[in-house]
Amino acid sequence: MVISKVRPRSEIIIGLGVALLLVLTLFAVIAGATGFTPKEDIRPLAKFYLYYAINWYEKKFWAASPEAVNSMVWDYRGYDTLYETSVFFLAIIGAIAVFRIPGVKDVFSKGILSGRGLSLIVKTITKLVIAFVLIVSIAIAVHGNLTPGGGFQAGSAISIATLLAIAAFSRIFLEERKITTKLMLPIRVLGVLGIGLLALGPALIALSGIMSFVIQNQPKPWADWGFIPGVGPFWLSGNQFFYNFFEFVAVGAGFTVIYLIFSIPELIYKRVLKK
């Protein structure tokens, strides 16, 4: 058999590039390097972060989290993250307002559009991948205060499961399993409410006379009140575990809403607009 079709140059470049990347990665892993090897002495910047993020000997300003990034995001620089979360919340409300369809519910239940999805091979593989995505994203969320990752990362990862399900099985598959915009909206609100209560909780305590401030996590020299760093074997880093969890819920449901809205066929929009 003679393959007469000449492959385009771009495909060859991509193939060679990906192959070379894999070989180099393998080589690097065998040689014992997956990233820049840390120097033996601690750099000044790392020293600063280690001193303030988790310092067992002087807990005056600590965040009780070994993950320096997470302690910045949810403790020292907490206001920034709060505003970011509220901006994200409002942005998705805007998207829903623009793309709302009043009669979308009965359009789907009437069975006008029946999705069959892709082939059996793709469906089987996607089922496995979705299971892995769910497990990994929950792990990223609940380990957010200990290892790299956190609420936003985990939320955007879990929403990929929805995207895969839409691509391989169709939107109807999710509708049948009650994963709808109607369900996701209250879940988002619960997530954002959780973050808001965690942030404003210390301020409510301040009303009762005990010195504390908004988004406080650990006790400070001027505010002698704080969340418990850990319960038994579970290290919660004060409220950072809960922040990560609620952010995970809010972001995951938010992106799921976006995907569900974008997967509505244009046919339905046109039908609704004609009415």
Added chain:
Amino acid sequence: MIEATLIAEILLAFSLTLALIFAYLAIRERDLIKAIVFSALQSVAFAYAYYLLFAPDIVLAYIAVGVGIYSILLIYGVSKTERYEEV
């Protein structure tokens, strides 16, 4: 034996070059869906560079946003217009 640091630097240079190539291909491609795929591959190359530069937090968000969310937005945009670009 080559030093581990040197390997990491070579990998960084390689992944960033790969990102540049993918960016060029994404611009040159006439088929817009293919161009989106190139762009997603460029995001993967960038994510690998972030990983090499000790930023695992960014990697986790960047993979999900760069490959998933960004691509779906662009595919949605392309679905509103023509798939093939004519010059």
